Every structure is written in structure tokens, then in C-alpha cells.
Amino acid sequence: MAETATTAGAVLPRGFRSAELGWPELHRIPHPPHRLPLLGDILGAGRRTPVQDSLRYARELGPIFRRKVFGREFVFVGGAELAADMADESRFAKHVGLGIANLRPVVGDALFTAYNHEPNWQLAHDVLAPGFSREAMAAYHPMMLDVADRLTGHWDRELAAGRSVDVPGDMTKLTLETIARTGFGHDFGSFERARLHPFVTAMVGTLTYAQHLNTQPFPALLRRAARQNEADIAYLDRTVDALVRARRSGGGGDGDLLDRMLDTAHPATGERLSAQNVRRQVITFLVAGHETTSGALSFALHYLSLNPRVAARARAEVDRVWGTTAVPGYDQVAKLRYVRRVLDEALRLWPTAPAFAREAREDTLLGGDHPMRQGAWALVLTAMLHRDPRVWGADADRFDPDRFEASAVRGRPPHTYKPFGTGARACIGRQFALHEATLVLGLLLRRYDLRPDPAYRLRVTERLTLMPEGLRLRLERRTAPAAPAGTGPEPQQAGQQPAGSGPQEAGSAVRCPVHRAGD
Template identity: 80%
Template sequence: AMVGTLTYAQRRNVVPDPLVPVLLRGAARQNRADMAFLVETVDAVVRARRSPGGGRGAGDGDLLDRMLETAHPESGERLSAENVRRQVITFLVAGHETTSGALSFALHYLARYPDLAARARAEVDRVWGDAARPGYEQVAKLRYVRRVLDEALRLWPTAPAFSREAREDTVLGGVHPMRRGAWALVLTSMLHRDPEVWGADAERFDPDRFDAAAVRGRAPHTFKPFGTGARACIGRQFALHEATLVLGLLLRRYELTPEPGYRLRVVERLTLMPDGLRLRVRRRASAGTDAPRTPSSAPSSPSSPPSGCPVTGAGE
């Protein structure tokens, strides 16, 4: 239902208003059904959480508990049921494809470069030790794992572009005249592969591009996987912490190898993601008992343009 509503919204953006009732009549009917399903699903979760014993309170619970139980410190006002519903749907829509896409790209590259995977895994083992459930601070200490994610987001930012409107007549970059109100679209993948910024090997996967010294030596505004400005992704820190935790747990439990014959293909839906990505996973000898004991092929994100530079279609 969620994918259906997103697909409808994208189609709706390109169909002129007078033609919507004619061209999208069936799609609009399905969209209403999809929206109703989303609303009822979320409302059922909220009802269950509000039931006796269903929540743990704002202090100890999760994000939903906090939204339901936390009052404004001055007015005492709480979020309305409709507001909570919309927030939950926003988390679902904005958080599922983006984080899973970034993780899928990171896993693809770690499977292809076992030396980098070993380096990241060694950091996880050193920082987390025997902790059954790593705490917040332990996740934040996985600096190389975070660099792996940043490099995956550099090559394949899940948000493919962002735009800017000229506030006044100007000349962009000293070359391109723009009148007030004109728009420029920044293709994030091309920004992140500019050889003048990232070097002649900009197409190569190298997490060390994000060590502290390299970041300090780079011009600002050259790495924008979460957009930029006041409307940049509000969930950036949440997503990065979540992705670092998940990637650390996967490295801790599994060895990764590529599926023979798989070639990275990338599709743009709402976000960029690998198409039909498959990896082979093997449980590590020191991992927990919740991981599979035999090699398997594990499908990842769904959804086909060629890999490499999004414009040239260079393969990887």
C-alpha cells in the first residue's frame, strides 16, 4: 500500500490537473484504498499501544511511546491522534527505503572487498567485545563502519537529487545566467563523483575518503546524501545510527561473499537502490546461534539502470 501511494504521488506530479480525472481515475481509486489501509494499520498499532500494558511510557519506551506520552513543557499540549498517525507514516515512508538502500550498497561493496570487510569486522569485535546488546555509545564508536556507510552513500546516495531556486538574478558558477525564480537541479551522484573534488579514482570504493583528515581537507558542500539546507533530511542522525548498528551486527555475525555472476544494477524508484541484489552469507564461528549455519543466497532490496556513473552507465 505504501509503495502504491508513492507511485501514485509521482504519477500525479507529472499529469496536468485537468487530465487527472480522466487519466488517473483508476489509479486514484486504488490510491484511496491504499491510504485507507495505511491509516487503519497505523491506527491499530496505536490502539494496541494505548491499551493497558501496551506501552512503557515516554521515559523508557520507543518513539511511538514518546509521541503518545510526552507533553509540551509549557502548554501541556500533546500530539493529536491524527498527528501521531501522520508521524508514524512519515517514519515508515521516509525510513524504510533510504536506510535499507544504503545498507544494501554497503553490503555489496563489503562482499566485493573482503579486506575492507575484515577491517570493519575487526573494529566491531574490538569495540563491542562480548556485549550481547551494544549500547548507544558503543555504536557511535564504530568509526570505520560509519566510513563504509558514508562511502556507499557517496557513490550511491539514496536521494538522487536536490534542487535550488534563485532568489535573485544571478550567474551560477560565473558561467550560467539564472533569473530570479529559476531552478537548478543538483544530481547528487554526479556531485559525489566530481574528480576535481574526489580525485581521478572517484569511481572507486574507498572508505578512507571519510577519515577525519580527508574530510577536513575537502571543500564544504561536496557530500550531500541527505540533501542540504533547512529542508535537509530531519532523520539523518537517526538513520546513520540505525544503519551503523545494523551493519555492525551483520558484520559481527556473518561472512559475506558475492553471488557469482551478479553485476550491480541500480534502479530509481523514490530512492536509488540495487536491483535484485544477492549475497552469500555464512555464519561466523564466533557469532550467535540466531544466524544460519549453512551458506545461503539472500535477496536484498528490490527493484535497473546500469551501475557505475549514472550518466555514462559505466559498469562495476
């Protein structure tokens, strides 16, 4: 039988899939009942909700299970012990598969999508890591305040007009402008637009197309969607190319991420990022740097609106630490420990990057029981890991920020909370996202009372990332300091079952030079 090499270096017989051959005793891993010939485990599953369907299967099948869709077999891991085993960097590494590989036509070998053997990952990581140092973060802080000020100005206008606010849409505008300003000195003008910027439309299009490819047995049938995906990719490329040209013609910026990409050599080798790789990294940061953070903020605001006592406690902390009028400094954000716990708990229930794949570096036993050959891989379903009752308790679906009180964190085993992935390939912008989101939550809590729509029930849309769908909130402008912590009604049981079960910154940013017709 002919052979073919996998990206991990293992040699597999041609015609077999790595997930099938790489798990010698795959039959021992349970799968959903009523598997259909050729079609697989599609009964009771939706093409648009694979993560939420998998969460439901996890409740029925346990900490490890498999799903087959149109001849493609996937192994899911969510039990805390097995996930901790796969976090062992000496035996497992990042696997680029499923929807992530489907994004390579968009960003190639950028930080998020590079295969482990591709050299550009290490080069870009070493060049860009100083851009997320404490000193760099402190320099970004005033720009984050400026974008947040634009958000609150928009929300004040919506409030004055008697309208509710579109939380996911506005959080997307906020986080896109934040990463564009801080990383690339660019202003998309999102809050001056009646609709989302076409960059966001194109970005969502590429993510949605990549998701659809996961469950489409005949990609050729997606001809129209494929043409739109090509157009979306071309638009992303044009936008970034124009941004880079503007920077080069302007003689450089203030040492932001784009300056590092264009001007910084690797400290050891002297190598620089190629023009193509600069484009890929910029798109990666613009997409990944705002999409997951906007989802995290949206979920956190949803739960705050449903839990007045939690919101009052968080607001009291903001009033105590920041006061009611002062502009918060960089160091004051980390002092909002309870607000941060609200964010952590929202990311526990709905990690906006809902899974990450890991592959065996060599033949090994997962959990001492499941044989895996070199190159075999599995998806660690983060939302499943974050709801393991053996770690999080019988009420794991309930929203409770005190799960992240310091003593509770110390009492949990390691590797049980992974909203940013794991190991060397974990999210490079983690601290950026956490600082931005904590700052924004603090500013919004200090300014508004959040009122939910009584008829709204959480719906989660999936486009590789997770986002609340159709979430709108009513606002009330605060006129007095918050009530002391611990007052107000008891928290609601807000955990949702899976579906089916500041001031202006000095200087000016470059306005977006590329537009679509009609925008």
C-alpha cells in the same frame, strides 16, 4: 496577462512554469541533444530510471543542465561549487516539488513534505527533536539490538537451508521493525511472514505512483494506478489509526516518538499536534524512517561482498572494539569508525535519497553567473554531486571508504557530501539512521562472511528512493576471528556506472492490528 502566486511568494504570469520564468537566461544552460517538439528530451531515457539517466546526462553536459519532459522543464545542479552555493540558507530554501509534492496526498504537511510557509513543520520539528537526542538514542539501542537479533535468526535459518539471502527485502524488514519498535512500540511481525508486510507493499505503491507522476504527461491515463494509490493511502491511514488507538487505550508508552506526538506541547507556544497531523507524522516516520536506511544497508553489503579486503578490515575493527561475544553497548557503536566509513562511502555512490530541491528566496545569481528570480528552483542531484571529479578525484566511481578518513574529510570543501539533504530541512532522523546502520553492519560482519553471486551486476531500482534490485548474497558463518586488517585480496573496482552508461528487549510490542485479506 493574469497572474498566479507560487508557494515561494513570487508572482508569475499564468501559463508559464516557474522553472521557465524563474531562470531568465535558461537558454544558457545546456540540455541533451535531439530534443523533440512536445516530447522533449526523451530519446535514450527511461521512465523508470530518471535519476540514472540524469547522471549520464551530467557526465555529458556538465555541472548544471536542464531536461524537458512533455513540456515540463527541470534544472539539475550537481557541480560541487554550485551545490555549495545553493546550500546558503540566507539565499535558498527547501523547495517541495516533483515527487515530494506528489506525496502530499499521503502525508500532507508532515516534516518531509510541508511547504516552508506551513506552520506545522516548525511545530512538529520542535516537539519531536528531543526524540533524537543522545539520551533518546541510547534508549532505542536495546530495541535495535532486538530487531537485529531477529534478522540474524532469520539469516541463520536461510544459511542452514542452503539458501542465499534477499538483501533488500530483509533490510526492509529490519528497518521497518526498528522504526516501528523504537518510535511507536509496534511490531509488524515482518520476520514471521513469508512476504513483506502489506504496509510495505502499500508504501512502495505510493512511492512508485509518485515517481510515475513525474514523467506522465496525462495523469488521467493512470486511472487504474490512481485507484490503487487511493487504496494504498487508505491502508496506510487505517494501519496508523489502529496503532494510535492502541496507544491511547493502553494508557501511553515509554516516552517514544508517538508519546511525544500525542502528549507533548510546544515548549514555547503550548500548541499540540492535531490528530490528523499525528497520523501524517507517523506515516512519514514509518516510511522515511526505514526506506532510505534499508537502501543504504543494502548498498553497503553489496560493496562489502565485492571487496574482501575492505570487509576483512571492517570485521577486524569490530572484533577489536566489540570482541567476538559481548553485546555492544550504545557508546561502542560510534567507535566503529571504519565501518562507518564503509556506510558513508556506500551513501556517497548511491545516496538513497538521490536529490533535493532548492528555491531562491529572492532574486539572485547562482554561482555568480546564472540569474534566478525569487521562487525559481533547481534539483541538486546528490549522486552527481558525490561523483564530481574535482572533489572526489578521477576515480570517483570507485568504492573506497578511506575517502572518509578524518584528514580526507577535513581536506574537502564544505557541502560536498549531502546524503541527508541540507539546511534547516535536512533529515531529522540522520543520527538515528547512522547509528542503526552502523550497528547492523557491525553485527553482520562479526557473524558472517559475505559471498556475492558472481553473475550479479548492480541494478538500481528507483521509487523516489534508490535500492539495489535483485541483490542476493551467500553467507558463511564465521568460526574464527577475522584476519588482521590489511590482509586478503585487493579491493575490486566496485563502483558501478549509472544505468545506461541481540538480546530480547524487556516488554512487549503491539502486534499489527490491521491486515489485508490473505496476509
